[in-house]
Amino acid sequence: MSVALPTSVDEVVDLLVRNPSATLLAGGTDLMVEVNLHGRRPTDVVALNRVAELRTWSVDSSRRTVTIGSGVPYAEMETGELARLLPALAEAARTVGSPQIRAAGTLGGNLGTCSPAGDGLPVLAALEASIDVVGPNGSRQVHFADFMVGVKRNSLRPSEFVRSVTFPLNDGWQGYAKVGTRNAMVIATASVCLVRTNDHVAVALGAVGPTIIRANGAEAWLAANHRMSSPPSNDTLAEFGRLVREASRPIDDHRSTAAYRRHAVGVLAQRLLTRSYS
Ligand SMILES: Cc1cc2nc3c(=O)[nH]c(=O)nc-3n(C[C@H](O)[C@H](O)[C@H](O)COP(=O)(O)OP(=O)(O)OC[C@H]3O[C@@H](n4cnc5c(N)ncnc54)[C@H](O)[C@@H]3O)c2cc1C
The missing domain is CATH 3.30.465.10 (Uridine Diphospho-n-acetylenolpyruvylglucosamine Reductase; domain 3)
Structure with a gap:
């Protein structure tokens, strides 16, 4: 070599x-x-x-x-x-x-x-x-x-x-969350990055498709149906989570099942959105 x-x-x-x-x-x-x-x-x-x-x-x-x-x-x-x-x-x-x-x-x-x-x-x-x-x-x-x-x-x-x-650089809020098969030293089985500015939320999903996926439907729905200056209601969170799950294209493999991954990205995205107002 x-x-x-x-x-x-x-x-x-x-x-x-x-x-x-x-x-x-x-x-x-x-x-x-x-x-x-x-x-x-x-x-x-x-x-x-x-x-x-x-x-x-x-x-x-x-x-x-x-x-x-x-x-x-x-x-x-x-x-x-x-x-x-x-x-x-x-x-x-x-x-x-x-x-x-x-x-x-x-x-x-x-x-x-x-x-x-x-x-x-x-x-x-x-x-x-x-x-x-x-x-x-x-x-x-x-x-x-x-x-x-x-x-x-x-x-x-x-x-x-x-x-x-x-x-x-933006003045908004940004955060990242992931889940894996243990708490540390772990490759993600599902991950989400969420960025919230005054008028938009961007959501990117990892480990739930062949590439990183932007949850465009969830982003557009939030922009049209949610006033960014106030925290989301439970109904808003539920629909947002559903649309994020819908954007994912996970597979079953040795690290996780598709069903768990789909569920996990919805939960992570909801948590990040909630956290962005705390
Ligand atoms: C124990 C362990 C735990 C890990 N945990 C994680 C984890 O939690 N999350 C995670 O994301 N990754 C994890 N990884 C994977 C790895 O650490 C990351 O993907 C890291 O970003 C790779 O960077 P590197 O500099 O070491 O790349 P290298 O190993 O040096 O290179 C990786 C590939 O990229 C190419 N490459 C390198 N530099 C460039 C460049 N500038 N332009 C184009 N191609 C380039 C190389 O040719 C090679 O094909 C883990 C790896 C190990 C061994």
């Missing part, structure tokens, strides 16, 4: 152009599981951890955005200024694996793997983040909705990789 250790984004692009089948390594928390447990044998690895640009984040006050490098570990999102700016991302980051996994794992890796159970992904969907993809033809911005195209499938083209993710 050859391992390249580039120190700049341009070098990474050069390496991927020369060898489009090279394997990127960020924190390694997904890739090394593939290698150690599932027999994956990459021959050419491009390690990203020495590319300083990928490990930084910044705020653009005039555009009201935060841009997080694809190599920033979850540990940096859990607390501090990033957590204050993006509380839902912080909540999601805190649920990822263990402290060791959060010290190494990155959003770039979550996007590279693109599992419907990835904890970062519902947050990107609900906040309508845009992904800065770099490749031989320069860079392009891809909305998260166009990035994830199936179970563990993304729309990256050959020799492209994720440089950063940009989140719009």
Whole structure:
């Protein structure tokens, strides 16, 4: 196995152009599981951890955005200024694996793997983040909705990789919740990110479909039938939960049943909406 250790984004692009089948390594928390447990044998690895640009984040006050490098570990999102700016991302980051996994794992890796159970992904969907993809033809911005195209499938083209993710800042409320087969160190069996602004609620569902699902029907119903300035009534919560469940497309698998997952996203979404007024 050859391992390249580039120190700049341009070098990474050069390496991927020369060898489009090279394997990127960020924190390694997904890739090394593939290698150690599932027999994956990459021959050419491009390690990203020495590319300083990928490990930084910044705020653009005039555009009201935060841009997080694809190599920033979850540990940096859990607390501090990033957590204050993006509380839902912080909540999601805190649920990822263990402290060791959060010290190494990155959003770039979550996007590279693109599992419907990835904890970062519902947050990107609900906040309508845009992904800065770099490749031989320069860079392009891809909305998260166009990035994830199936179970563990993304729309990256050959020799492209994720440089950063940009989140719009808003003054509303945002939160993330997940359930799994135990309370910690667990992959989600169902997850929800909810963002509430003055006139809209965005709801993104994880682990209940081949991609992250926006509950568009529930969002539109709430916007038309609920005054955002006051807490929802029990009837409103019930209908909202029903519409969220209706948006899900879960399957039975080794982690859970479709019926439980469908029920769980409805409950999580109702709890988050209630919590957004407390
Ligand atoms: C014990 C354990 C617990 C876990 N718990 C959770 C959990 O609770 N929630 C959760 O969401 N995940 C969990 N994971 C999975 C993993 O930690 C996350 O998916 C993490 O975000 C992967 O990031 P990484 O930097 O380690 O990626 P890597 O393993 O380095 O890479 C993953 C994939 O992405 C590709 N890649 C890496 N960087 C880029 C880039 N910049 N552009 C394009 N492709 C790229 C790699 O080639 C590879 O295919 C867990 C893993 C383990 C081992």
